[in-house]
Amino acid sequence: MKEYLLLFVGAAIVNNFVLTRYLGLCIFFGVSKNFHASSSMGLAIISVITMSSMLTWVIEHFILIPLGVLFLKTIVFVVVIAVFVQLLEMVIKKFMPTLYNIWGIYLLLVATNCVILGVPLINSEAHFDFIKSTVNALGSGTGFAIALILFASLREKAQFSNIPKSLDGLGIAFILAGMLALAFQGFGGMIPL
Amino acid sequence: MEAIYAIFVMLGLGLFFGFFISFANKKWSVEIDPRIHEVEDALPKGQCGACGYPGCLAYAEAVVTNPDVPANLCVPGKAAVAAKVAEITGKKAESVAAKIAFVRCAGTYEKAVRTAVYKGISDCVSANMIAGGNKGCTYGCLGYGTCVKVCMFDALKMTDEGIPVVNPDKCTGCGKCATVCPRNIITLVDPEIMVKVNCNSRDKGPIVRKNCKAGCIGCGLCAKECPYGAIKVENFLAVVDSSICMEKCSDPVCLAKCPTKAIRPAIWGILPGTEVL
Numbered sequence: 001m002k003e004y005l006l007l008f009v010g011a012a013i014v015n016n017f018v019l020t021r022y023l024g025l026c027i028f029f030g031v032s033k034n035f036h037a038s039s040s041m042g043l044a045i046i047s048v049i050t051m052s053s054m055l056t057w058v059i060e061h062f063i064l065i066p067l068g069v070l071f072l073k074t075i076v077f078v079v080v081i082a083v084f085v086q087l088l089e090m091v092i093k094k095f096m097p098t099l100y101n102i103w104g105i106y107l108l109l110v111a112t113n114c115v116i117l118g119v120p121l122i123n124s125e126a127h128f129d130f131i132k133s134t135v136n137a138l139g140s141g142t143g144f145a146i147a148l149i150l151f152a153s154l155r156e157k158a159q160f161s162n163i164p165k166s167l168d169g170l171g172i173a174f175i176l177a178g179m180l181a182l183a184f185q186g187f188g189g190m191i192p193l
Numbered sequence: 194m195e196a197i198y199a200i201f202v203m204l205g206l207g208l209f210f211g212f213f214i215s216f217a218n219k220k221w222s223v224e225i226d227p228r229i230h231e232v233e234d235a236l237p238k239g240q241c242g243a244c245g246y247p248g249c250l251a252y253a254e255a256v257v258t259n260p261d262v263p264a265n266l267c268v269p270g271k272a273a274v275a276a277k278v279a280e281i282t283g284k285k286a287e288s289v290a291a292k293i294a295f296v297r298c299a300g301t302y303e304k305a306v307r308t309a310v311y312k313g314i315s316d317c318v319s320a321n322m323i324a325g326g327n328k329g330c331t332y333g334c335l336g337y338g339t340c341v342k343v344c345m346f347d348a349l350k351m352t353d354e355g356i357p358v359v360n361p362d363k364c365t366g367c368g369k370c371a372t373v374c375p376r377n378i379i380t381l382v383d384p385e386i387m388v389k390v391n392c393n394s395r396d397k398g399p400i401v402r403k404n405c406k407a408g409c410i411g412c413g414l415c416a417k418e419c420p421y422g423a424i425k426v427e428n429f430l431a432v433v434d435s436s437i438c439m440e441k442c443s444d445p446v447c448l449a450k451c452p453t454k455a456i457r458p459a460i461w462g463i464l465p466g467t468e469v470l
Contacts, residue, residue, distance in 0.1 A: 063206075067198045076206060083210040087217055094221040160314055 004135045010191035011139030017115050018147040019184040024115035028148060029173060031106065038152035042145025044106045046138070048088065049119055052081045053137035056120040057130055077120050078112075085111035115144055151180060228257045228281055235277040236267055239345055243268040243367035257282055268292060269346070269365030292366030292381040294349070294359050298334035299391040299407035299455065301354035305333055306404050316342075321375040329404035332394040334378050340370035382459075386435050388445050392455045395428040409455035415447040424456075431456060 017023045031041045056077050064070050089107045093100045110116055119140045123133040154176045163172050232253035239249075244266035246252040256262045256278060264279035271291060279285065306329035311320050317339040320326050326335050336355030348363035349370060361384060371379040378393050390409055394401050398410035411429030416422075423437035424447060433456075438445075447456055 063202065067202060068195060069199045069202050072199055072202060076202070079206060079210060083214060086214055090217055090221045093223050160316060160319065162314060 004131070006191055007132060007135050008139040008142075011136050012143035012146065013184070014187045014189075014191045016143040016147055016184050016187075017118070017140050018144060019181040020188065021118075023118050024113055024144060027109065027113060027115075028151065028177070029170070031109070032148055032152040032155055032173070035149065035152050035156055037106075038148045039145075041106045041110075042148050045110055045113075045115065045144050045148075046141035048081075048085060048107070048110050049116055049141035049144075050134060050137045051088070052084050052116060053120045053123055053133050054130070055084055056080055057123065057128075057133045060120075060124055061130075073124060074117075074121065077117055081116055081120075082111055115140065147180070147184075151177060154180065226257050229253050231281050232257055232278055235270075235274060235281065237270050237274065237365075239269055239365070239367065241269060241345060241365070241367035241369055243365075243369075256284075260284075269367050271365075291384055292368070293361055293364050293384040294366065294368070294370050294379050295382045295389060295459075296334065296340075296357055296359065296379055297389075297391060297393040298332075298356060298378050300328070300330055300333040300405045301352075301356055301407070302336075303354065304406040305330055305408075318373075318375045326376075330394055330396070330401070330408065332376060332378070332392075332396070333405065333408075334376070339373050339375070340379060343369050343373045345369070383435055383439065385439055386433070386459050387438055387442060388433055388447060388456055389459045390431045390433060390456050392430065395430050397429050401429075407453060407455060410453060412452065414450045414452065415456050418447045418450045420446070 011017075015021060018025065018028050027041065027045075032038050059076065059080055060070070060073060064073055064076065085107060089100075092107075119137045120133075123136055126136075128136060151173075155173055158172050158176060167175070229250075230253075233250050236249040236253060242248065244252045246255055246266075252262075252266060256264060256266070264282055264284040265275040267274050267278065270278075307327055308329050309324075309327040311323070311327040313319055313323060315337050317335045317337045320335050320337050325331050328335060334356050336351065336357075338349075338351040338357065341349045341351045341357055346363050346365050346367070348360045348365070349357045350360065351357050366381055368381050371377070371381060376393065382389065391407065392401075392405075392409035394405070394408045396404070396408075398412065401408040401410045409429075409431050411426050411431070413426045413431075415431050416424045416426050419442075421437050421441045423434045423442065425432050425434070445458065448458060451457075
């Protein structure tokens with residue numbers, strides 16, 4: 001149990017995907033202009049990351065490894081995740097319209113995101129079993145959501161500050177992201193990768 | 194051998210997923226009324242929310258699916274868009290009342306008293322929160338340009354005198370500035386109106402005089418002067434009934450009598466103090 005907890009906290013905070021491993025930066029800057037959008041995006045990322053890494057684990061261990069074609073995993077994972085996200089979109093559009101209104105566009109945005117592909121690949125490199133992969137994915141997704149929500153809150157605050165004209169907008173966002181990453185660096189090494 | 198497996202795995206997965214997705218697409222497809230997108234294309238897509246819906250798509254959806262939603266809610270689009278929306282949805286084309294933003298304050302730096310020096314965030318909402326703002330008049334424009342920042346059509350400009358002016362060619366009447374103003378100074382009026390009262394102060398006459406040289410002191414001279422009864426003094430502030438004023442009056446006599454020149458002919462795009470009577 002302790003092992004899983006450590007894995008979760010490690011993936012969520014210590015080795016945070018955005019702020020220590022610098023993955024998924026396009027979403028990090030693109031969808032962090034307001035708190036509401038960023039929290040919806042965070043939820044979409046958590047669910048897609050977790051479910052797609054479960055799916056890719058099954059495909060890796062029941063198709064790729066028995067047939068000895070593990071070298072195909074990157075391309076296969078891309079296909080699997082793209083299909084899965086499409087499917088998820090269709091299902092929630094049909095059965096949960098309220099959820100679709102909140103998630104809608106964000107779901108398709110995450111389909112080709114590097115974090116979503118990164119987590120299954122890292123799981124595969126680290127030879128995690130099924131439960132460990134799932135916990136790692138859940139932690140990574142939570143970490144991404146935490147970083148995104150923190151950053152969106154900072155940017156909302158920054159709108160009310162006196163910012164030099166030249167830095168207004170994306171410029172100040174980059175500086176804020178750097179400071180946030182610096183703060184997360186403080187956790188560095190507490191739980192190794 | 195590996196190469197053959199690789200080909201079969203990719204082919205198999207590709208075929209499987211392809212058929213699966215197309216099957217799912219058929220089975221779980223949601224029918225969307227194509228008119229929603231047609232209406233959305235016809236709208237100006239400023240996403241201003243003047244219609245009362247959060248964005249143009251939401252209004253398009255409402256106007257197509259709900260028969261009670263009228264086709265003329267898009268204020269920036271004016272009559273042309275309303276006609277198009279009515280044509281697509283098959284609803285009755287009703288006219289859109291054109292609106293323009295009007296800043297009900299003429300208290301420039303020169304005319305209105307400032308009681309304090311404010312050095313905080315340059316934003317009216319936060320300036321208004323600190324002891325009710327730094328202007329003697331608690332109803333007047335603070336001049337930090339929150340309305341200018343929120344205007345997505347670039348129709349408002351902050352002047353050096355500390356009062357924003359409205360550009361009548363760019364103002365669409367969406368009302369974003371009116372919502373965001375912490376003192377409710379901006380209202381939406383008919384662009385054809387003859388006279389306007391450039392004051393928002395509900396203070397009594399002597400207090401207004403102490404705070405501002407351009408304020409309405411509620412003396413009621415304009416109300417007495419108006420032959421049609423279009424002007425009333427409510428809470429020490431002259432209020433013009435625009436429908437009576439526009440319909441009946443062609444020669445506004447009220448303007449000449451105002452001792453503080455708070456009531457003026459309606460000219461947009463320049464500061465109240467600079468217009469020629």
